[in-house]
Amino acid sequence: MMGVPQAAPARRIGRFRAEIDAALDRVVGGDRYILGPAVEAFEAEFAAYLGVAHCIGVGTGTDAVTLALRALEVGPGDEVITVSLTAAGTAQAILLCGAELRFVDVDRITRCMDPNAVEAAITPRTAAIVPVHLFGQPADILRLVSIADRHGLAVVEDCAQAHGAVIGARKVGSFGHAGAFSFYPTKNLGGIGDGGAVVCRDAATAARVRSLRCYGWDDETRISRRLAGNSRLDEVQAAILSALLVHLDEGNDERRALAAEYRRRLHGLGLGMPPDGPGSVYHQFAVACDSREALRRNLWDHAGIGTAVHYFPALHRQPAFHVAGVSRLPNTEALAESLLSLPIQPEVAGPNLARIAEAVRTEVGRCKRS
Ligand SMILES: Cc1ncc(COP(=O)(O)O)c(C=O)c1O
Known part of the structure; x- marks a missing residue:
């Protein structure tokens, strides 16, 4: 009897193999292997798909959350509220930006962040909330955004498990100040390695994420403006993600x-x-x-x-x-x-x-x- 695995990303890659091979050929035959045309194209396509102004490809979903928080100027001395029923990356990302972590409970039905618990956990030091759209189910994001607005908090939606999930006609990732995606191979949109993206509406936030993913450079002068590492989506993953996005x-x-x-x-x-x-x-x-x-x-x-x-x-x-x-x-x-x-x-x-x-x-x- 043949076993049935819980997930098998290679079967999805195999299903679209011809399109992926053609995309890979273009990358291999091109001359810009980092931040080249495949990343630019994927960023434009994914932003259009989600209905947001900006998409910035980064190295992982964890980095996407960290860089989104840092771009929204969340850091040491701030508290960030999230859930405990999530992948480790959500919480590590908050600690990595230097903020303090505050867990709240989830709703029993949605299994996502309970808005009442958020209200109760807000303190004068709370700077942001990171709701997770767990298992592809949208969190109660309209209420969460309204609570955050009332208290002047940033909202970073963790969309690592919810590519294409909607509330009404609107895609998750477009509700908060930023949305963070992972393209880990088993995700609904997943590559053949690590990858992630930050999406946002605001041009200044997008520019800060672009700088934070690449040595703190500003794009024009290549002068380092801030402390930052290197977290870029690579051309190979971007080309594969473009081929898979249409499906x-x-x-x-x-x-x-x-x-x-x-x-x-x-x-x-x-x-x-x-x-x-x-x-x-x-x-x-x-x-x-x-x-x-x-x-x-x-x-x-x-x-x-x-x-x-x-x-x-x-x-x-x-x-x-x-x-x-x-x-x-x-x-x-x-x-x-x-x-x-x-x-x-x-x-x-x-x-x-x-x-x-x-x-x-x-x-x-x-x-x-x-
Ligand atoms: C909800 C959630 N947040 C964050 C992450 C972290 O993403 P990555 O593994 O790409 O760093 C994941 C993936 O495991 C996830 O499922």
Whole structure:
């Protein structure tokens, strides 16, 4: 019996291989391997896709959050509020810009930042909030932006898992002062290496991010104006991302259809389903279940079905983030202990969904009986 991996980025690359090879040929045959025409083209295309004025390609999603915060002049002495149910990069990025981290709880249903918890956590030193559109589900960004506006806070949306997710007709990343994206290979839009981008509306913010990604230079004179390292999206990744961007909406539609099919087939098993909003792009399809470890093990041992745990332990339980000084986040902890991500990548789940759902049904039954 062939196993089903939780994700397999090479299958997505393989599906669009001819277009990717042609894009790579152009990069290899060109003469500018860093910050050349492929990066410029991708930045323009991704900004147009999202409906924002500026896109700046950077080295990773973590750098995208850090550089966005630094460009918005958040740094030492400031507090930044984020969630603990997220990838480590979100919180590392906040610490890396020199700010203090403040975790708040997530909403039990959306699994994203709880606006009421944000209101309660704001202090005179709070400078910014970093909501995460977790698993492709848009956070309650309209309320979060209105809270931030009332308190004069910067908003950096962490869109690493939400390329193309919408609220109404508007894409996430276009609501805050900046949006941060990762193009890690398993993302809905992912390359064959590391990559990231900052998007924003304001030209001055964009210019600061451009400077921060490249030695603190100003573009015109190549004079270093500020402390900065080197975090550039490279031409190879940019060319691949342009080739894949034209297929992003199609892939997101496939993910939505697969999610609907999971809902139908897993109905009545007592699993906690992801929120059922129309704007999600289902980077993950994570179900909440009681005996997660047993279910995960049995799915693999009996049916060869790969699953993943996102995220355990939650960040506030990890040594690097103890500085955040928070002890209890009840919704975060309950979700961190129960969420199991089933395969949802179209190239993986598409041909196997009935088999995966059937195996989940069998194994949930087995867990209940034992
Ligand atoms: C929500 C979130 N934020 C930030 C990151 C960091 O992105 P990267 O791995 O490209 O640095 C990731 C990716 O792992 C992520 O999922």
